[in-house]
Amino acid sequence: MAKMTMIEAIRDAHDVAMAEDERVIVYGEDVGFFGGVFRVTAGLQEKYGQSRCFDAPINESGIVGTAIGMAAYGLKPVIEIQFADYVYPAFDQIVSEAARLRHRSNGDFTCPLVIRMPTGGGIFGGQTHSQSPEAIFTHVSGLKVLIPSNPADAKGLFLSAVADPDPVIFLEPKRLYNGPFDGHHDKPLQSWKKHELGEVPDGNNAIEIGKANITREGNDVTVLAYGTMVYVAEAAAEETGVDAEVIDLRSLLPLDLDTIKASVQKTGRCVIVHEATRTSGFGAELMSLVQETCFYHLEAPMIRVTGWDTPYPHAQEWEYFPGPARVGEALKKVMED
Amino acid sequence: MAKMTMIEAIRDAHDVAMAEDERVIVYGEDVGFFGGVFRVTAGLQEKYGQSRCFDAPINESGIVGTAIGMAAYGLKPVIEIQFADYVYPAFDQIVSEAARLRHRSNGDFTCPLVIRMPTGGGIFGGQTHSQSPEAIFTHVSGLKVLIPSNPADAKGLFLSAVADPDPVIFLEPKRLYNGPFDGHHDKPLQSWKKHELGEVPDGNNAIEIGKANITREGNDVTVLAYGTMVYVAEAAAEETGVDAEVIDLRSLLPLDLDTIKASVQKTGRCVIVHEATRTSGFGAELMSLVQETCFYHLEAPMIRVTGWDTPYPHAQEWEYFPGPARVGEALKKVMED
Amino acid sequence: MTDTYAPLSLHVPEPGCRPGDTPDFSDFEIPRAGDVKRPPEDVDPDDIRDMAFSIVRVLNKNGEAVGDWAGALTPDELRTGLRNMIKLRTFDARMQTAQRQGKTSFYMQHLGEEAVSCAFAGALKPGDMNFPTYRQAGLLLSTDYPMLTMMNQIYSNAEDPLHGRQLPIMYSSKENGFFTISGNLGTQFLQSVGWAMASAISGDTKVATGWIGDGSTAESDFHAAMVFASTYKAPVVLNIVNNQWAISTFQGIARGGVGTFAARGHGFGIASIRVDGNDYLAVHAVAKWATERARRGLGPTLIEHVTYRAGGHSTSDDPSAYRSGDEAAAWPLGDPIERLKTHLITIGEWSEERHTQAEAEILDEVVSTQKKAEAVGTLGDGKAPSPRDMFEGVYETMPSHLIRQRQEAGY
Amino acid sequence: MTDTYAPLSLHVPEPGCRPGDTPDFSDFEIPRAGDVKRPPEDVDPDDIRDMAFSIVRVLNKNGEAVGDWAGALTPDELRTGLRNMIKLRTFDARMQTAQRQGKTSFYMQHLGEEAVSCAFAGALKPGDMNFPTYRQAGLLLSTDYPMLTMMNQIYSNAEDPLHGRQLPIMYSSKENGFFTISGNLGTQFLQSVGWAMASAISGDTKVATGWIGDGSTAESDFHAAMVFASTYKAPVVLNIVNNQWAISTFQGIARGGVGTFAARGHGFGIASIRVDGNDYLAVHAVAKWATERARRGLGPTLIEHVTYRAGGHSTSDDPSAYRSGDEAAAWPLGDPIERLKTHLITIGEWSEERHTQAEAEILDEVVSTQKKAEAVGTLGDGKAPSPRDMFEGVYETMPSHLIRQRQEAGY
Numbered sequence A, B: 001m002a003k004m005t006m007i008e009a010i011r012d013a014h015d016v017a018m019a020e021d022e023r024v025i026v027y028g029e030d031v032g033f034f035g036g037v038f039r040v041t042a043g044l045q046e047k048y049g050q051s052r053c054f055d056a057p058i059n060e061s062g063i064v065g066t067a068i069g070m071a072a073y074g075l076k077p078v079i080e081i082q083f084a085d086y087v088y089p090a091f092d093q094i095v096s097e098a099a100r101l102r103h104r105s106n107g108d109f110t111c112p113l114v115i116r117m118p119t120g121g122g123i124f125g126g127q128t129h130s131q132s133p134e135a136i137f138t139h140v141s142g143l144k145v146l147i148p149s150n151p152a153d154a155k156g157l158f159l160s161a162v163a164d165p166d167p168v169i170f171l172e173p174k175r176l177y178n179g180p181f182d183g184h185h186d187k188p189l190q191s192w193k194k195h196e197l198g199e200v201p202d203g204n205n206a207i208e209i210g211k212a213n214i215t216r217e218g219n220d221v222t223v224l225a226y227g228t229m230v231y232v233a234e235a236a237a238e239e240t241g242v243d244a245e246v247i248d249l250r251s252l253l254p255l256d257l258d259t260i261k262a263s264v265q266k267t268g269r270c271v272i273v274h275e276a277t278r279t280s281g282f283g284a285e286l287m288s289l290v291q292e293t294c295f296y297h298l299e300a301p302m303i304r305v306t307g308w309d310t311p312y313p314h315a316q317e318w319e320y321f322p323g324p325a326r327v328g329e330a331l332k333k334v335m336e337d
Numbered sequence C, D: 001m002t003d004t005y006a007p008l009s010l011h012v013p014e015p016g017c018r019p020g021d022t023p024d025f026s027d028f029e030i031p032r033a034g035d036v037k038r039p040p041e042d043v044d045p046d047d048i049r050d051m052a053f054s055i056v057r058v059l060n061k062n063g064e065a066v067g068d069w070a071g072a073l074t075p076d077e078l079r080t081g082l083r084n085m086i087k088l089r090t091f092d093a094r095m096q097t098a099q100r101q102g103k104t105s106f107y108m109q110h111l112g113e114e115a116v117s118c119a120f121a122g123a124l125k126p127g128d129m130n131f132p133t134y135r136q137a138g139l140l141l142s143t144d145y146p147m148l149t150m151m152n153q154i155y156s157n158a159e160d161p162l163h164g165r166q167l168p169i170m171y172s173s174k175e176n177g178f179f180t181i182s183g184n185l186g187t188q189f190l191q192s193v194g195w196a197m198a199s200a201i202s203g204d205t206k207v208a209t210g211w212i213g214d215g216s217t218a219e220s221d222f223h224a225a226m227v228f229a230s231t232y233k234a235p236v237v238l239n240i241v242n243n244q245w246a247i248s249t250f251q252g253i254a255r256g257g258v259g260t261f262a263a264r265g266h267g268f269g270i271a272s273i274r275v276d277g278n279d280y281l282a283v284h285a286v287a288k289w290a291t292e293r294a295r296r297g298l299g300p301t302l303i304e305h306v307t308y309r310a311g312g313h314s315t316s317d318d319p320s321a322y323r324s325g326d327e328a329a330a331w332p333l334g335d336p337i338e339r340l341k342t343h344l345i346t347i348g349e350w351s352e353e354r355h356t357q358a359e360a361e362i363l364d365e366v367v368s369t370q371k372k373a374e375a376v377g378t379l380g381d382g383k384a385p386s387p388r389d390m391f392e393g394v395y396e397t398m399p400s401h402l403i404r405q406r407q408e409a410g411y
């Protein structure tokens, strides 16, 4: 066990994966010599050489497209999209190619590929460094979509993603890269360096894909959250005193519906939280699954607390970001309904 | 009034729009001399000249990106993506640019742009000529998303899309291009030519964006559908004898929530139908909105009838496509629950 | 300079000839066979920029092989090439008809372009990987891959190796170096570069080939492929098949200005060559040169195969609506099968009789294989792959939500 | 040819110099000022292919303007240019510091590249439209656009014309021909072509300029822009600002092989030119030439501005982690402000004293403007635009779901 930031944990996970399997190849914009704009891959080029960790030209489709070719060859590419906001140019390669290679060739060619990207807001990054595009990936059959909320999960899920035989979208909540892990993210100009770190197991602590984690037990309402919002939900529960059960989904696709069902059937109430815009966000799928499977247990309408249906703003960041106050109101409301 | 196929109706709508406003510019792959692979734009180049209707290079991002520039200049481009399955290379220009231009420049630059694309399955087009990507566009703030189900609506909605000051995704259900309009689409190799046509008003019959259409009144269950699925839903209602109210949404974003609410509050039951894959499909948003706004009126769990979470298959087309049999079962089930 | 300017207007390129016009290829500069010299494989790409503006040709008007790109193939190899091209053309004709008869949904043929994929196939080694478009089936048919399996795929029948999931002709065979075809243009051109990078990363000696049509060079992944191939000197041969037409649009819509497709390589320092795509010997020689460069770590090559799509784009279109029906006959580079046949006869290694006999044998083989395939099933005759197959293979292990959906579907 | 091959390996380009190394630009070929001739605007792009491999330069080592690209600007115009560049540099320095002081979230400066946008601005006419990246503020600052408004935008304060929606420096001014900046690389390079096509479609005489960085030429929209610009001969000037670095990656990662960025135009038949980006006179002359070509319907021009990013990529990075701190000083094309100053002094139109005075005046102006802006507010000081502004302007008319959300948010 070591104390680490999420960045350090993901870096450590790369190190473990690259040491274990020489087919693991890491690249992306600024990923090689410099070690990535968030320094996730720092030191890897030096340790594993230029042909296993290198800089890529600024072409996201090119990064994903070449990685698909590498995966088809038999390597295990792990690539970084510098910000999730920049994944759209690669969308065709992900949706039309990576996700369907196995199916359309009946397993003749496969695509074991990890596409990492910093996601979410809270760093005053404006509309091009803050988005949460997870929902659109969950609409694409053939992908898996993971999003850790703490350093240990980040490492463990990353290792499972690398071991997975299919393409995995690995979303890294950048607001958590260096903490805080306390749900009070709205201190924009405060240094990231001063927060408590997470305990991370040594070696290969692979965490099974598709298992949610109940981070706070409770009886009155189930809160479904992931990434940064897990801490917001916990803070809201503390502050309102509502006896909320907080589920950190960790894996959006495949989804741990059993854990969700069991919890909602126990509590009878459900609040869903995410940073992404509301309409057709992943909250819609969650709410639908809960209504389909827990209809007779529900005692009040479920509530979504989300980013608004606007581009991610710059100055109004904390009005956009679903903070503890907004989640707290939803908790109170769902209890009153 | 004239009898038309949907193709003819959209062509007629182009003609009306181009005659009325010389800022309307039409282009896309094979759209000019040839008149489009579905012949929607046939005759327009001859009538309006090469600088108002022309062929584009095969680069979807290029088509959308240049159209954004034209719209910013002050023209009203109407562009065709040959199949909705090919829109992904243009996704960045649509999401990051067209959708946000007005907001990020505070109205200094705007983007009145219509992006047309044939959508949906039922023509044995396999995984690259059959997809229904509407959900991902509804997740993008700043876009409008329309999908007509009959020739008159196609014309009327198209004209409103062209008049709209913001970017509109205009989805054309290709299975309806030439009919049939009877919900029995599973006769793959039958000629398209033999089906009844639709009545289409002459001139400018613009239909307001954001208004749903109740195509079948009923008291027992509300069916939310759009495009090809409207006919499937009607056929299923006829065949099962369930007294279903079928709502043709026509506009997914903005959505006519009032009509939906009124209907579900009347029937207490709801079935949602679409061709797209289920997870994070637009059905999830619809189901969520209904549960948020009609919770206390619901008498049974809502049901989604959708394409499966697989790539769109070739040989198994009719097992994938949500036909009247599957929708009928859902109607019966929701009545029993 | 003046301060008053005339109003601008949009320039929209037009092909030389539309339906009703008389085809005129007199602007099309064709060097004589043998004129373009063969540089050593380790040539500096900068020193052969002129090759992107000329055309490598081996077979002259009289059917002789001339110049220093000639001489690489034995008569036996040439006869095999000829047979492969005839086979491809025969196969195409039968399958095109089968589609018209409603036995499948869709077909795309190679008419006039058979040399490109058939001649290239001979330059590859086992383990190399092609990333073809839908119009390079010669890369597969020239190997030992069973024609019957190709037909089963086209019919989406119970023995279709892809279980009915893919459109007809979207074959896949890892073993035969044929990457699963995508319906999305350009995507695989780029993937070929990644595969080649992987070969280099792994210290392998295999090479990849990427394929793209003239119209599809406009796609962005063409550019991405050039950027990555040049940056990492990937062992890849990037092939543009310039058959003059996309669907209804001629190559000028994709090409613009006065450049050539091959010249796209110059901004990247990539060795770039144009070749007579209807000249089996020239295509083979250039393919050999380029694969050799790749395999020796000398970097990527961009090849523009100059050819002509003599048939429709696919079974879904009728070319007479957008181009002159006489254009194919007027195409100055002739027919690849005729040209190789003439060459073999000229060098005394073939005859009209042997040719007629070969055609008959091949037709027999294709027809009898077709019968076998149709006995297994054709699209829509009920003997299709199971709907269950649609749910399989989305992931290696089926996740629970898909199992639930499969059960809901009743399979 | 041999049948045994050595294992392949991946080639990863490396810059000449990393932290700790001594910069060495001796490989960088720089023609003498005046050497590259000025062709007429209606030259056939094919006839000037060599210009993509050379560099247009006007100012020589002694500060004299030489060759046939010289002579376009009056001393007054040159002094205005000098003042604009000083203003931009001063503005940058103050805003960079303001960001360090926590008054805003982010900043990007132009250090070393001021000539590119400032000199280009002078070649444009009212109504022309620039599609800049984040590093061409000289196109705006050289117009009558108020510096105060730019600062208000940077501070996202209550008078920010963009209402706090955009990151700092993502200005927009239709009136001043400055298209709303995007954080997504390359997208706008392409949009400029569409704007230019619209001008041509409308029979207008306005031209567009597109801008992209060396690193961003790798993006696919670069290619799309070239394809559309060449196909329709759009009245656009496409500018690549090659400042040698992307973020931590040098231009070799984007460029590959031995090509130049300008040579990317050759495959499209686009007129392509390289220019000394630190030479105000050369940039202006080439800009004039290219905009004139566009305005006269002679088609697009691709310009590679060869310059050097002397500062960090943005306030988010520290260049000493990936390149030598001495590189900027070793950069052989010098500093644009110094060079123009020397030229003006050489021709007797400027002096050290006037320069010092100008610097002081400009600093005063910038500082007093900054005070005004800060009086309105800085980021996070509470005097921000209303949260209501976040909901406005997503559409022209707010749809009901957004009204509901705005109400839910309490604004």
Ligand SMILES: Cc1ncc(C[n+]2csc(CCOP(=O)(O)OP(=O)(O)O)c2C)c(N)n1
Binding pocket: B029, B058, B082, B086, B089, C135, C183, C184, C185, C212, C213, C214, C215, C216, C217, C241, C243, C245, C246, C247, C309, C313
């Ligand atoms: C991304 C994408 N856009 C559009 C299409 C539709 N389409 C299929 S083939 C084709 C023309 C391709 O022409 P070319 O590249 O010259 O290849 P050829 O058919 O001549 O071999 C088009 C536009 C597609 N398949 N994928």
Ligand SMILES: Cc1ncc(C[n+]2csc(CCOP(=O)(O)OP(=O)(O)O)c2C)c(N)n1
Binding pocket: A029, A058, A082, A086, A089, D135, D183, D184, D185, D212, D213, D214, D215, D216, D217, D241, D243, D245, D246, D247, D309, D313
């Ligand atoms: C689509 C996209 N990918 C990545 C980025 C992140 N990014 C911002 S600037 C930059 C480097 C750009 O370098 P260059 O084009 O040379 O421009 P310069 O900063 O040197 O002016 C990168 C990678 C982005 N903004 N957009």
Ligand SMILES: [Mg+2]
Binding pocket: C213, C214, C215, C241, C242, C243, C244, C245, C246, C309
């Ligand atoms: Mg073609």
Ligand SMILES: [Mg+2]
Binding pocket: D213, D214, D215, D241, D242, D243, D244, D245, D246, D309
């Ligand atoms: Mg740069």
